[in-house]
Amino acid sequence: MTGIETIAADVWIAAAVASPLAAACAMLVLRRWAAALGVLGSLVILGAVAGLAHQLLLLGPQQLVVGGWDPPLGIRLRADGPAVGMAGITGLIGLFVGIYATAYLRPLAASPPHGERLFWPLWMFLWAGLNALYLADDLFNLYVTLEVVGLASVGLAALARTAAAVAAALRYLLVSLLGSLAYLMGVALVYAATGTLELRGVAAAPVGYAALALMSAGLLMKTALFPLHGWLPPAHANAPAPVSALLSALVVKASFYVMLRLWFELFAPLIGPATAHLPGVLAAAAILWGSLQALAARRLKQLIAYSTVAQVGYLFLVFPLGLAGGSLRPAWGAVLFFILAHALAKAAVFLAAGNVLKAFGHDRIADLGGAVQQLPVSMFAFAVAGVSLVGLPPSGGFIAKWLLLAAALEAGRWGYAGVLVGGGLLATAYIFRFFSHAFRFVPESVLCCGLPRRMEGCALLLALGSMALGLAADPILALLQIGLPETGAAGAGGAP
Template identity: 50%
Template sequence: MTDAFLDPLPWLIVLPLAWAAMAFLMGAGRGARLAIVALAMQLFLALILATQVLESGPVTHVVGGWGAPLGIDLLADGLSVAMLLLTQAVALPLAVYAQAYFSREAGQFWPLAGFLLAALNALFLSADLFNLYVTLELLSLAAVGLVALGGKPAQVAAALRYLLVSLTASGAYLMGVALIYGVYGTVSIATLAPLMGSAPPMALWLSAGLMLTGLLAKTALFPFHFWLPPAHGGAAAPVSALLSALVVKASFYLVLRLALDVFPNLTALVAPGLGLLGAAAILYGSWRALRTHHIKRLVAWSTVAQLGYLFLVFPLLAPDGLALQAGVVQAIAHGLAKAAMFAAVGVLMLATGRDTLEGLAGVAHRVPLTLFAFGLAGVTLMGLPPSAGFLAKWLLIDAALSHGQWGWVAVVIGGGLLAAAYVFKVLRQAFLLAPEDSRFQPVPRSMEWAAFVLAAASVVLGLRGVELMALLAQGAP
C-alpha cells in the first residue's frame, strides 16, 4: 500500500490535475504561485523516476490495484521518461515566465495549462492504445482552449480550425484502435507486440494507415502543417511555447511508439515516404520562415521545418538505435530551444509593442539578455556544436552514413543552413539602430531569465548526451 502511494508515476498525473483544479478555484494570482511550486515537485518526481529506470529498468504501476486487461497499467521506460523530463523541464521556466506575462489578464491560463500537462504526462505513461486515445483527446481539448485564450476573433478562428483537424485526426486513430480490437481482442501494447506476425491481415493495414495518418495530422507534418502557423503564431507567447515545444511532440512520440512496438513490419514499408515528407517539411517550412515579416509566424514556420527532422528518423531505424537516439535528442533539443525562442519573441514584442521584423530595430541595446537567449536557441536549431541540436543532427548523419543513404545527409545540412538564414535575419534586424521616435516598454526580468534558462539548457544538454543515451537504452526493443 505505502509502496504504491510513494510511486512517482501516478503523482505525475494527479499533481497537475490537482493544481489545475485549485488554480480554477483560487484565481490567477495564487494559482500561478501554486503551479510553480507544484511544477518544481513534478520535475523532482520525474528525476526520481529517471534514476529508478536507469538503475532497474522499466517501471510499471497498476492503477488502483486492478491489473490489465480490466484495469489500466502505467508504464515508464527510457523513452517515456525522457519525454517526461522534457515536459517538466520546459513547463517550469515557462510557468515563471507566464506568471509575469499574465500579470493583469490571465483568463483561465493556469487551469488549462495544468490539464494540458496532466494529459501529456498521462500520454507518456500510457501502455494501451485506447488510453492513449483518451489522453490524446484531453491534450487537444486543453491545447485548443489555450489557443482561444485571448478571445480575439483570429485566435478563436485558429482554435476552431485546430479543433476540427484534431478531432478528425483522433477519429481516424480511434477507428484504427477499433479495428485492432476487432482482430486481436486487446489494445495493450505489450500483449499486441508478440501477436504481430510477418503476414498481417488486411484489417491491420487499414488500422495502421488510419492511426498513422491521424497522428501525422496532429504532428503537423507537411502536408498537414496548414493549421499550425495560425494556431501557434496567433496565441499568447507562453501558450505558443507550450504548444510548439510539447504538444506536437506528444503525437510524434506516439508515432514512434507505434513504429517500434506495434507495427514494426508495416512501418518499414512506409518509412521512406515518411522521410520524404520530413525532408519536404524541412525545406518548405524553412522557406516560408524566411519569407514572412511577422516575427511570431517566423518562429511557427520554423517549428514546421524542425518537425521534419523527426521524420527523417524512420527510414534509418535499425537495431543499432542511432536513429532512435537522434529522433529523441532532436525532440528534446527542439522542445527546449523552441520554448526559449517563443518566450524571447514574446519579450521582444512586449518591449517594442510591434510584431513585425522591422519593429525589432534597436532591441539589441534594450533587452540584450533576451536577444542572447534567442541567439542561443538559434544555435540549437541550426545544429552548431556543442548544442543538443548538433548532437541530434550528428547522430542523424551518422545513421544515414552507416546505411549508405547520402540523400538524407544533404537534407540535414541544407536544413541547418536555412535555419541559419532565418535566425540571422532576425539578429541582423535586432542590431540595427532604433528609429528616433521608437519607444521601449520595460519588461519584467523574470521573463528574460526564463527565456535564457530554456535556451541555455538546450545548448548545455549537448554536453550531457551520455546520460540520455543510457536512459534511452532502458526498455528499447
C-alpha cells in the same frame, strides 16, 4: 538504504499524473492563487519525475497497474527511458514557462479577467494529459490522453481572444478532433483483429494495414507534418507567448511520440522499407517548405511557428533511418534527443519573441532594428537557442543532428544526409534574417514598455539549457535508451 530508494516507483508514476490534475482542481476553487499554485505544482511534478528518473536508473523500466486491476479492465502505466525523458523535459519547460507566464499574462488578466485564471487550470490539465500520454501502455489510454492534450491545447490557443486567435483555435480544434477520430477508428480495427489493446505486434493482414493508415494519418495531422501542417502556424503564432512555447515545444511532440511507439512496437511487423520511406519523403518536404515559409515570414512569431513546421520534419527521419535497413538504437536515441533539444530551444525562442512583442508592442521583423542593443538578454537567448535550432556545435541540436547524420551515412542514405545539411543551411538563413534586422544600430530607444526581469531570465535559462544539453549528451542519451523496444528492431524493417 534509506531515502527515496524506499519509495516505490508507482508512487512516483502516480504523482506525475495526479499532481497536475490535483493542482488544476485546486485552481478552479482557489482562483486567486492560481499562479502560486501553478508554480508550486510545477515543482512537485518536477520532483516526481526526478524521483522516477532516479528509480529508472537504479532499477530499469517501471510500471504501475492502477488500482490493481489488470488490463484490459484496468489501466497500466509504464515508465521507460523515453517516457521519463519526455516527462522530464516537459517538467523543465513547464516550470520555466510557468514562471514566465506569471509575468507575461498580468496585463492580459487586467483587461479581460480570464487570461491568467484560465491559463493555469488549462495548462495543468494539459500537463496531466502529457504525462499520462508518455506513460500510457495501451492503445485506448493513448487515445484518451491524446484527446485530453488536444482539447486543453485548443483552449490555450484561444486564450488571446483576438479574432485571429479564435479562428486559428477553431481550425486547430477541427483538425485535432479529426485526428483523434481517425486514430480511434484504427484502435477499433486493431481490437477487432487481435482482441487486445496492448502495444504488441499485429499480423500483416489487410485490417492491420488499414489500422496503420488510419492511425498514422490521425497522428500526422496532430503533429502537423507537411502537407498537414496548415493549422499550426496561425495557432502557434497567435497564442500568447507562453502558450506558443508549450504548444510548439511539447504538444506537437506528444502525438509524434505516440506515432513512434506505434510504428516501432505495434506495427513493426507491417513496415517494410517502402513504407518507412514515406514519412521520410514527407519529412524532407516539411524541412524545405517550413524553412522557406519561415524565410518569407513577416512577423517574428510566424517565423518561429514555421520553423516548427520544418523541425517537425527532422523527427520523421527516424522512420527511414531506423526501420529501413539501418540500425534501430542509434536512430531512436537520436530522435528522442532531437525532441529534447528542440523543445528547449523552441521554448526559449518563443519566450524571447514574447519579450520582443511586449517591449516593442509588435513583432514585425522589418521594424525590429535596435533589438540587440535594447533587449540584449532576450536577444542573446534567441541567438543561443537559434544556434541549437540550426544544429551548430556545441548545442544539443548539434548532437542530435550529428547522430542523425551519422545514422544516415552509416546506412548509405545520402539523400537524407543532404536533407540534414541543407535544412541546417536554411535554418541559418531564417534565424539570421531576423538578426540582420535586430542588429541594426538605432541611436535612441524604441521600446514601449519595460520587462520584468524574470521574463528575460526564463528565456535565457531555457536557451542555456539547450546549450548545456549538448555538453551533457552522454548520460542523457543513456537514460533515453533504457528499455527501448528490442522487438522488431531493424529485422522487422526487412533488413537484408
